[in-house]
Amino acid sequence: MAFTYSKIATYTVGSGGIPSVSFLNIPQNYTDLILKVSLRATAATSGGHLTFNSNAAGYTESVLYGEGATTGHASNSGSSLVWPFLTVLSTYTANTFSNGAIYIPNYTSSNFKAISADVVQENNATTSALYAEVGLWSNTSPINSISIVSGSNFAQHSTFSLYGVKAEI
């Protein structure tokens, strides 16, 4: 029996924080991946850099964002995806972490890899960011690893939870 939604791995950041997290040797027997993240930075800078298979080329993305009363849309291309990992700044409300989900469909296919993500920051103030994002890795290789490098460090108690989704085929 195939289970539609399966836990693969969870990583919790320990004392002192950590600059990066990698999921290696990702099983190739699911249809899609979902990565749920709850993140805080150790500095007053947000964000992280996402790469697949340790490959630093071929990434493009678009984001719809809101922050306070401001909305906007932006796009980017480069050596990583930079918007899926919105983190709560160290200057924001204590003990507060972001909430995000990154969806990676058909991660073993021989097509280019698309992602979608929605991630929110939170802060007990009128200003806090929300991102709805799509991204593309222009590479036909199956995804077997995911690396996330913090813009500063991921703070203690930040969590990364990876799940596999299996379609009925």
Add this chain to the structure above:
Amino acid sequence: MGAISLKYKSKSGNLTAPGDVDPGAMIPIATASLSGLNTVTFSSIPQAYEHLQLRAYLNNAVGNISVSMQFNGDTGTNYAKHIIYGDGSAAAASGVATTASMTFHIYSGNTSNIFSAAIMDVLDYANTNKNTTVRGICGWDNNGSGSVMLGSGLWVNTNAVSSITFGAAGGTWSSGSTIALYGIKRAGA
């Protein structure tokens, strides 16, 4: 750097990885049928999961109403909320701090058979090192008009979430309206 090799399924410190046999990670906890109600509470929520997910399907008798959300019966001004939304012609965003509930604009018109749809994630709800942050994406289409929203809510309290109360602002939900609660297991659990 934290590196998780899934090939060997080893455990080290707070790093966990799965076994081959997996009973499935998303478990239904409860479903509330909301016909005629303007508030509903999921109480005694099991604490064994890593995350919670709520899925709502709503219609109401009086037109557009939003949905408030509170944890553990806390009605104090211990919440913040932020949204970005669009209605087909414009986008806008707003944020409110130190308020009495999180509000998700799961607008649901009173047109028969037209329901809103919403999915809300409550991450690390039992982690007492964290305030609780909620993320929700929701909206409704009224056969050509409607709205869509990405929202967040913050409960400024590190207690584990043991109950969740939803309220309909100014109306009652119609027959067929439901909110379902799921638990999402932690890897290694």
